[in-house]
Amino acid sequence: MSGSEIIAAARSASMLSQNNKSHGRGEHRIDLYTPGHGYSETLMTLLSGQSIYTEDGGFWDFTADLKHGDTAYTNIALGAHTDTTYFTDPCGLQMFHLLSHVQGTGGQTLLVDGFHVASLLSALESESYKVLSAVPVPTHSAGASGDSPQTMTYLYHPKPEVGYPIINHNPISGELIHVRYNNTDRSVMRHLKPEIVEAWYKALRSWNKLLTSPNSEYWVQLSPGTAVVIDNHRVLHGRSAFTGERRMCGAYITHDEFASRLNVLRAKFEGLDSDSIWNPAL
Numbered sequence: 001m002s003g004s005e006i007i008a009a010a011r012s013a014s015m016l017s018q019n020n021k022s023h024g025r026g027e028h029r030i031d032l033y034t035p036g037h038g039y040s041e042t043l044m045t046l047l048s049g050q051s052i053y054t055e056d057g058g059f060w061d062f063t064a065d066l067k068h069g070d071t072a073y074t075n076i077a078l079g080a081h082t083d084t085t086y087f088t089d090p091c092g093l094q095m096f097h098l099l100s101h102v103q104g105t106g107g108q109t110l111l112v113d114g115f116h117v118a119s120l121l122s123a124l125e126s127e128s129y130k131v132l133s134a135v136p137v138p139t140h141s142a143g144a145s146g147d148s149p150q151t152m153t154y155l156y157h158p159k160p161e162v163g164y165p166i167i168n169h170n171p172i173s174g175e176l177i178h179v180r181y182n183n184t185d186r187s188v189m190r191h192l193k194p195e196i197v198e199a200w201y202k203a204l205r206s207w208n209k210l211l212t213s214p215n216s217e218y219w220v221q222l223s224p225g226t227a228v229v230i231d232n233h234r235v236l237h238g239r240s241a242f243t244g245e246r247r248m249c250g251a252y253i254t255h256d257e258f259a260s261r262l263n264v265l266r267a268k269f270e271g272l273d274s275d276s277i278w279n280p281a282l
Helices: 003-011 037-048 114-124 126-134 194-211 255-269
Strands: 020-022 027-031 060-062 078-081 093-102 109-113 141-143 154-156 167-169 176-179 217-220 226-231 235-239 245-253
Touching: 078 109, 109 114, 109 226, 114 126, 114 176, 114 194, 126 167, 126 194, 226 235, 245 255
Parallel strands: none
Antiparallel strands: 020 027, 027 226, 060 245, 078 235, 093 226, 093 245, 109 217, 109 235, 141 154, 167 176
């Protein structure tokens, strides 16, 4: 997609269903065919109007330079995880755009459908599923906001600090609505009662086994100019180790901002009055 095609797609109120590839599990691939991050900023703006501003900024552009003291800013492999588990409300959508990868190999993108893994755990080990749905996991993010990763200048915790379970459901319907998991962000599980310690770690091992199964993993080698948009409440992501210079950019978007933009576009292009009591969305 060129920049003009992105705008045309947004105006047709079908940004995520035309001229892109969806794998049906909360992930969409959009071919921008340009290494410039200006196009991905345009895409982000059209998706939501604005991005979430974090310690990495509102729109991040990074390489393996150890900036912020974060493993994302290295060339090591990263296991499947969701982002911002240390936020009370983790980001909803996440966009990646590969700008360039020169003089090296590797760096494949890993995607895993967390809802699929949760359904497997529920079917195979129902007690472990219940444990991971009930026990909160404290998380944190610690790092440097400047150019010196040796100096910690921020520390994030969710509210409450005891955190939230890995598997989360609608309290009324029981529907699975959110998977939040990043083992490298996990804090000390000091709140566990002695009688639940073994059961929790057993459940975590079972979760990790299913999460890292080849049947759960989807690997893709992105080409410069390809953007990927994932639902961070459902899809876990990671990467393989790489050599050379690899440059990525992207942003976080809230579900509410995206839903608002989508509803406005639907009302405009499908002739719906968003304020009408006859609106089928109400």
